[in-house]
Amino acid sequence: MELEIRQSALAVIFAAARAAHPFEACGLLLGSGNRIERAVPxxxxxxxxxxxxxxxxxxxxxxxxxxxxxxxxxxxxxxxxHPNGLARPSATDAECAAHDGRVWVIVADGAITCWSDGTDGFEPLSYEVTHG
Known part of the structure; x- marks a missing residue:
């Protein structure tokens, strides 16, 4: 599955990460199916x-x-x-995950990675940035 993320949602995610540094920022991804319409810190x-x-x-x-x-x-x-610069799920992320199929976006060093929190753990997702 390829995820679609609105550019405006990405802008919110990056801004939240910058504002929270050196701490971890967090928030919610709102949308449906494979589309992320909004990010809410x-x-x-x-x-x-x-x-x-x-x-x-x-x-x-x-x-x-x-x-x-x-x-x-x-x-x-x-x-x-992840202020440590690693844009992948950590061991702590894996321990705390609900394995409910929701999307996790991790931002580090100005880049993001996307993951599906499946029953067998995190699976990487490809994504496309959309406008509108």
Missing amino acids: AANVAPDPAVHFEVDPASLIAAHRAARDGSAPDVAGYFHS
Whole structure:
């Protein structure tokens, strides 16, 4: 599956990573199917945000409610940054993953990688940047 990510969503992800540095940024990816329409930054409430991320539960609940009432797209996945420069899932990411098929976007050193959080672990996804 090739993922489609709107340029505006990528801009939000990169801005969040720059703003959070040297800590991990995190947030939600909103869309449906293989399309990411929006990225919404969220507070990183992890006890040690320099090496971990945890999306603020209130942001996650609000996003699911908005999707249910039709005022926002579904929660398709999550994004976070790796200030260490490695744009791939870490051992901690693998331990914390829900294996629910959602998309994970990891940003590091000005680049992103995309992953599907499947039942057998993370699988890389190719992506295309779209406009509009």
